[in-house]
Amino acid sequence: MRVAKLMAVGAIVMAGLGVGGVASADEPCTYGWICVYGNNDFNWKMVSRGGGYGVANIAAVYNDKMDSWRNTNATHDAAWYHNSSGTGTCRTMRRASSDNDISFTDSDKLSSWRTDVGC
Numbered sequence: 015m016r017v018a019k020l021m022a023v024g025a026i027v028m029a030g031l032g033v034g035g036v037a038s039a040d041e042p043c044t045y046g047w048i049c050v051y052g053n054n055d056f057n058w059k060m061v062s063r064g065g066g067y068g069v070a071n072i073a074a075v076y077n078d079k080m081d082s083w084r085n086t087n088a089t090h091d092a093a094w095y096h097n098s099s100g101t102g103t104c105r106t107m108r109r110a111s112s113d114n115d116i117s118f119t120d121s122d123k124l125s126s127w128r129t130d131v132g133c
């Protein structure tokens with residue numbers, strides 16, 4: 015009985031994801047913040063931060079997943095890195111700009127990022 019109930023719950027969760035999870039929904043980024051997304055076209059917002067913060071590693075569940083980003087901050091460039099702790103290839107996310115589909119050579123590489131300066 016317990017297993018059957020868990021399976022039923024799982025089926026409901028999966029059905030729920032099917033409604034909006036697969037579609038390429040554009041998820042907005044709070045004005046003044048920098049947001050990184052796991053899919054193209056600003057879909058699957060993973061993490062967002064305000065401007066002015068130094069290097070931080072992204073949570074393990076989001077590591078090597080980023081495919082699009084938005085920097086809605088008017089004064090701070092931001093940057094992200096292929097490796098943890100601000101190491102490896104660096105890419106700038108310029109203030110008041112976005113990229114809905116980053117280069118395939120950068121896809122699924124983000125391990126750390128900062129919101130105070132560019133590269």
Ligand SMILES: [Ca+2]
Pocket residue numbers: 052053078079080081122
């Ligand atoms: Ca991805």
Ligand SMILES: [Ca+2]
Pocket residue numbers: 077078095096097098122123124125
């Ligand atoms: Ca990486």
